Each structure stands twice: as structure tokens, then as C-alpha cells.
Amino acid sequence: MKKIKEIAIYGKGGIGKSTTTSNISAALSDTGYSVMQVGCDPKSDSTNTLTGGKSIPTVLESLRKRRGNLKVEDVVIEGFNGIYCVEAGGPEPGVGCAGRGIITAVEFLKQEDVYEKYSPDIVLYDVLGDVVCGGFAMPIREGVADQVYTVSSADFMAIYAANNLFKGIKKYSTGGGALFSGIIANSISFAAQKEILKDFADQTKSTIAGFVPRSLTVTQAELSGKTTIESDPESTQADVYRELAKAIYNNKEEYVPSPLESDELKNWAGSWSDKLLELKKKDEGEFKI
Amino acid sequence: MKENNGEKCGCKEKSDFGIDLSKKTCPTREQRANGINLFFGKASELLENAKAGNLKCSDRKFQQSGGCLLNFYLAVRVATIRDAAIIFNGPVGCSSTALGFNEYFRLIPPELGRPSDYELHWLTTNLSEDDVVFGAKDKLTKAIIEAEERYSPKAIFILTTCVTGIIGEDIEGTVSEIQKDINATIVPIHCEGVRSRIIQTGYDAFWHAVLKYLVKEPEKRQDDLVNIASMLSYTWQDRLEVQRLLGELGLRVNFIPEFSTVDQLEQLAEAAVTAPICPTFTDYLSKGLYQEFDVPYFMYPNPVGIKNTDNWLRQIGKFTGKEEEVEELIFKEHKKWIPKLKSLKKEFKKLNKVSNDGDKLNLLGSLGQGRLITQLPYFDELGVKASSAMAQDFDELLLDELEEVIENVGDFDIMVNTFQSGEQIHITNKTNPDIALTCPLQGGAWKLNSSVARLHAVRGDPTIQSAQIGYSGSIAYGNFLLQALKNTSYQRIMIEKTGIAYQDWYLNQPDPLYFAEKGVEKGKEKGK
Numbered sequence: 001m002k003k004i005k006e007i008a009i010y011g012k013g014g015i016g017k018s019t020t021t022s023n024i025s026a027a028l029s030d031t032g033y034s035v036m037q038v039g040c041d042p043k044s045d046s047t048n049t050l051t052g053g054k055s056i057p058t059v060l061e062s063l064r065k066r067r068g069n070l071k072v073e074d075v076v077i078e079g080f081n082g083i084y085c086v087e088a089g090g091p092e093p094g095v096g097c098a099g100r101g102i103i104t105a106v107e108f109l110k111q112e113d114v115y116e117k118y119s120p121d122i123v124l125y126d127v128l129g130d131v132v133c134g135g136f137a138m139p140i141r142e143g144v145a146d147q148v149y150t151v152s153s154a155d156f157m158a159i160y161a162a163n164n165l166f167k168g169i170k171k172y173s174t175g176g177g178a179l180f181s182g183i184i185a186n187s188i189s190f191a192a193q194k195e196i197l198k199d200f201a202d203q204t205k206s207t208i209a210g211f212v213p214r215s216l217t218v219t220q221a222e223l224s225g226k227t228t229i230e231s232d233p234e235s236t237q238a239d240v241y242r243e244l245a246k247a248i249y250n251n252k253e254e255y256v257p258s259p260l261e262s263d264e265l266k267n268w269a270g271s272w273s274d275k276l277l278e279l280k281k282k283d284e285g286e287f288k289i
Numbered sequence: 290m291k292e293n294n295g296e297k298c299g300c301k302e303k304s305d306f307g308i309d310l311s312k313k314t315c316p317t318r319e320q321r322a323n324g325i326n327l328f329f330g331k332a333s334e335l336l337e338n339a340k341a342g343n344l345k346c347s348d349r350k351f352q353q354s355g356g357c358l359l360n361f362y363l364a365v366r367v368a369t370i371r372d373a374a375i376i377f378n379g380p381v382g383c384s385s386t387a388l389g390f391n392e393y394f395r396l397i398p399p400e401l402g403r404p405s406d407y408e409l410h411w412l413t414t415n416l417s418e419d420d421v422v423f424g425a426k427d428k429l430t431k432a433i434i435e436a437e438e439r440y441s442p443k444a445i446f447i448l449t450t451c452v453t454g455i456i457g458e459d460i461e462g463t464v465s466e467i468q469k470d471i472n473a474t475i476v477p478i479h480c481e482g483v484r485s486r487i488i489q490t491g492y493d494a495f496w497h498a499v500l501k502y503l504v505k506e507p508e509k510r511q512d513d514l515v516n517i518a519s520m521l522s523y524t525w526q527d528r529l530e531v532q533r534l535l536g537e538l539g540l541r542v543n544f545i546p547e548f549s550t551v552d553q554l555e556q557l558a559e560a561a562v563t564a565p566i567c568p569t570f571t572d573y574l575s576k577g578l579y580q581e582f583d584v585p586y587f588m589y590p591n592p593v594g595i596k597n598t599d600n601w602l603r604q605i606g607k608f609t610g611k612e613e614e615v616e617e618l619i620f621k622e623h624k625k626w627i628p629k630l631k632s633l634k635k636e637f638k639k640l641n642k643v644s645n646d647g648d649k650l651n652l653l654g655s656l657g658q659g660r661l662i663t664q665l666p667y668f669d670e671l672g673v674k675a676s677s678a679m680a681q682d683f684d685e686l687l688l689d690e691l692e693e694v695i696e697n698v699g700d701f702d703i704m705v706n707t708f709q710s711g712e713q714i715h716i717t718n719k720t721n722p723d724i725a726l727t728c729p730l731q732g733g734a735w736k737l738n739s740s741v742a743r744l745h746a747v748r749g750d751p752t753i754q755s756a757q758i759g760y761s762g763s764i765a766y767g768n769f770l771l772q773a774l775k776n777t778s779y780q781r782i783m784i785e786k787t788g789i790a791y792q793d794w795y796l797n798q799p800d801p802l803y804f805a806e807k808g809v810e811k812g813k814e815k816g817k
Contacts, residue, residue: 060419060423063419064419064422064423067419090423091422091423092423092424095423095424095426095456095457095458096421096422096423096456097422097455097456100418100421100422100456101423104418104422
């Protein structure tokens, strides 16, 4: 049986996880790999741009209707270029327990030997948030993902989320959990943002897997229900995603990062406030509002 | 109808109670009264620490067993409320103790007053994986409708569980939506097991819900009605004795919660007084009724022992205008019971010579804190001493009373301990009492060369020799203790047939709380 590469991609809400993950999936699939993408977010829209903007039946909703009689074919839907799309699903906002939902859905996929049946070369988990509870840590526990990435912009809130993820990885690393493989720096539009993320990587003894610039092409593709790879394959942005996908597929780096303690993180962020103004001035000239 | 009974009551300031019925539930015992379930030392030391606000609930590194807010008999008891239904809002296992009803109460013959029309109205939402993930509002709504249709109850109690607590079910939201379509009053009780280490929090949560949803504004004051909320460890005979004594005074007892009706709960605010049988079990109700409806209450004494029973009756007499009748009753009862107490005392005195320390019979009592403060003076009446005691938990609710007990009977060792039989055997070995008294809910196989007996029976025991309350109960329990001292065959066989369950290294520790993070901040750590 071939070794399936399982990767979990985390990051703060709205930071571009699903966009990035779907583009990586599309790029890898284009190169000839068999890919499965598993959305782990109650919003269930991780794979939307792979399915022409349509929603697919979620594992949890389907389990709820047909427990014991649910076939994996009902929840593994082929999207763009034959990519296997799965959405874990979850409760409506404000009720139930989304974390338990992720556990239930991932356990179902494992119990049903979904990966063996479909035999993808790579599985990408697109996971909500910053590991707020045991459920959201499920993909990084033993026996699920091998490598973890986090999508982060240079926004400090996104970096805090990345730091929390590092804490989660550190916790599970002793029990055979997933190891970290790099930060995917997203929405980069000026040099200072690169500096901030590089510095954070240095502070936490982690690495940067790639930089993805902010681009209108991505937004346009999203609005038409497609990935950039599908809608604008000739664009520079598509090249960026292809390069990132290749880097991730070949990345052998796996390690335990060193998360900053809460006070350290605050001090570190504080140290950037003056530097940031300076760098931004250098980059763009004086602020104009 | 508001009258100020405060002066007559000697009740504490209402602002000190920590009861706020606009909230959905009570504070935990830890929050309200610095409750702990772990301490070993002198009673005076515990008192001092409690007064200084140094009690702190902490954990054990090794715990043998424990209780759950829902399932430490709260469920069994709420389920007996006659014209109500009970819904366990959780996975099916959380409701299993409802069946304990059968175990606890079936031995009471209807001839002794167990209501023969009682039937168990028990439902569970039987929560499953889907409900945890997606929320369980619909199931609760359906269960409420089902309870209404099946049983037409006057009240529907909803007992919450850890699962609904963890996923944050909005029980009150569901209730307020559906209440208008349901005739029964819906009463949610927040007894999620993970809420508190102190199982009394579950009872406080029950009383909070009763006060919030069921107790009605009084239409009139019923001057002959006495509220008595009793805990499970008083037997059916005790109930009859209370009824007998108050009946002699022309008073009626409003016994709650076992086998009460919803009407009885609704009319709690009309009573003349709320009298304690276990003050810390019922203080939330007593104080709540006083705070909201000016129903006076008292905390001490409980009717255990002759003197305590006298004073308990006198307190009730004060609030019901029966002072003279009480004195007459006491006089009459003493004529009958004091000679029996004297002969008991003589018997105990004979045994003093053969006691372990050759001086005076020594009991090791395993008591609730409420029982502790009333039972020690009773042992004193019998002429035996209790140089050590165990309490299930301890908090700041009875400090004046504990201080008084220490003054009257002297200082003693106290271990606060909820169901840790290892720790209890440790202190039992060390104390080497003439008789070790254990809670029947507590289990544990004691092996002593002397004797062992149960400290109390539970409500479902209807036999006369198990009584403990009032005059007849004080004599009955004295006789029971005497028998246990004379007949040691149980202990002899235990020692012959079985070994001790704990290893020497533990039993040799100077501190029985070897596994504990200490219950109070002490200057130096004992043991280790």
C-alpha cells in the first residue's frame, strides 16, 4: 500500500485557508497527482471553488440522516479535475459542538478506510481556527495528518492564531502527532509584511513554506466559483500556487516549533509597532488616507 | 404579604446569602461558602482557617471514588415528587440512577405512609452523537411535550448533565419558548456533574430551581405549617417521629422533597417556619424562603439527641406560638425517655472499662458537617466520646455552631473526605476507636479488633431500630450502638477471612491525606 501524504492546513478565520488549500489541491491535481481535500469547518465551504461554487453533502449531516447506512460515495464528491472533495460539516452557529463534529467526521473517514479506497497521493485537511479545543486538534493527533502548515498574513491576530497552533503541535508531538512544516505567508502586499512573518518564524524556530501575494485574480476566480488554477491558469498568481504546491509536496521538513509564551508574544508584537511605520514609509512613502 | 420576622428569626443578613433568583442557577458551594472536601487536622484549626477565609477546594492526585451533582441521589429524590415528571437531558446513562428509586423506597410498606399511588415518571432525551454535534433543543422540546401528554404532571423537572453543559445547550431559551403551550410548570435544574467538586451544589441547584419556578407568592400564612426538607440519611421512622412530635403540638409538617406533591413545593412560602434536619443540605432553601418571602428559619439544632430535640422543638414553638405546648410536650416526653437514656448511659459506662484506652468509649464518626455538629453533643449525652470525626465536606455555613460544639465537647480531630475509603481506613487504624461509624453510602471494609457500625441508615429503611431522630430515635440509635459494641462477630470474621486492602507504606504515612493537594493553606506541609 502506498504511503499517503496527509497534510493539515490551519489558520485564523478569513485568512485565506480555503482559497490557498483549494489552489494547492488544483495545482497538484493538474500535475497528475490524485488529491483529496477534506474541509473541517462547520461552514462547509472549503471545497466550493473545486465544485463550481456548489455545496456538497457533508459527512455529519449525512451521518445524521443515515447513520450505519452511510456509504462513503455519498460524501466523497469529485470536483475539478477529479479532486475528491469532502466536507465534515457541523452545527448551525451558536448550537451544538463543532469540535465534536470534527472528531466524528474524521473518525468516520478513518473507520470507513476512505483513504485506502480512493487511494489519493495526498490528503489536505482545511481546518478552521486556531486549535481552540480537542476537536479542532483532531487532524494533528496521532494517525491523521503527518505535516501541518498554517496560513497566516502579517496581521497580528493571524500570527497569534499561528502561535496557538504551535502550542497544539507541541502538545501532541510527544504522542506521535503531526509535525510542523511551515508557514504559508498569505496576502503579502509590501515588504514589511514579509519581514514581520520572517521575524516570527525566527522567534518560534519555524520556517516559511512560501509567500503568496495579495491578488485581484484570486478574488475574481473565487467570485466565479473557481480556483485561480482553473479560471486563470496562465496568470502569475497561478504560477505562485503551482510553485507553492510543488514546494509543499516535496517538503521533507518536519519539526516541533517553539511557540512564544503569551507575554513574549505581546512584547514581540509591541516591538514591531515602530518598525512597522518606518518600513511602511520606506515602501510606500508617507501615508495618505 | 411582608412581615419582618428577622428579629425573631435571628437570621443572618439577606445580603450575605448569595442567592439571586434572577440567575438561572445557584453559585457553586465553592463560590458561595468556600466549600472543601479535603482536610485533616484539629477541628479548631479548621474553624480558624474557615474564619480567616482560607478554605480552598483542591484535588487529590489519587482519588478512589466520588459523587456527581446529578447522581448523588438528587435524581432519585426529585423522581419521587408525586405529580411531577422528570426529564434527564443527557445521554441515557446519566438517567440510570432514576431506577434507584426502587432500591431505595420499595421496602417502606404503604401502611407506614409511603404513598401507594406513586409511580415513576421518568424520561430521558437519550442524547447521541448527532445531538452533541448539532445541538439537542428539539429533543428536549419533544421530551417536554411527551411528558405532558403521557403524565399530565403539575411540574416537569429537567435535570441537566455534563453533556448539555459542555455543548452549552440553552435550556432556559427552550423552556421559555414552550412553556406557554404546556400546563405543567417546567423547572430546569443545573446539576451538570462537572460544575463542582462539592455534591451539595447539586442540592443548592435544585432548591434554586424550586424557589425560582415553583414557590408561589403566599395567599395566606399557614401558622401551623412547618417546612422540613430532609436529607436521604434520615429514615422513614425518623419522618414518622417528626410527624408525631409536631402532631402533638397541633402542627402539620410540609415534608419535601421525597413523595411530596407539587402543591407542597408551591406553598413553601406560606409556612410558619423552615426547620432543619440537616442545615447544610437545606440552607439554600431556608435562606431563599426568608429572603424572598420572609419565612423565618433556623439552622441549629437538629433533633438528634434529647437536648437537641428539646431545643429544636422550642425553636419551632417560638415561630408557631406554641411555646407553652412545647414545654408541656418536652415534660411528657422526658418522663418516658429520660429513664431509658439513663439506663443506656449505665450500659455504656460499664463498657468504658473494656474500652481500647481503658478510660472512655471512643467513637470515630463519619458524618456530614450538619450531622457532625448535632451528633457530637448527642454522643456526649450517651457518655461516650468522639475524639475524631469525618465529614463528607465542609464550608463556612455552620461556623458559629462548630465553635459552640468545640466549646462544649472539646477539640477533636477532623477529616474532611468524600468517599475515600483508603483515607478513612488510615485514620481508623491510627485512632483505633472502640467503634468506627461509617456512612452506608460510603462502603469500605473496615477491619478493626473492636467494632464497626453504620452511622445512619437511609430513608428507605423502615425498621424501628434504624431510627435516629427525636426522642425515640435517640434511644433507638443508642441501643444500636450498644449492640454493635457488644457483638463483634462481624469484625472477628472479617479479620479472620480477609486481609487489609491497603499497603503498609501508605498506612505508615503520618498524614492520611498523602495524595491530596491540601485543603487549606497551611504554614508547613505535613507528612511526605
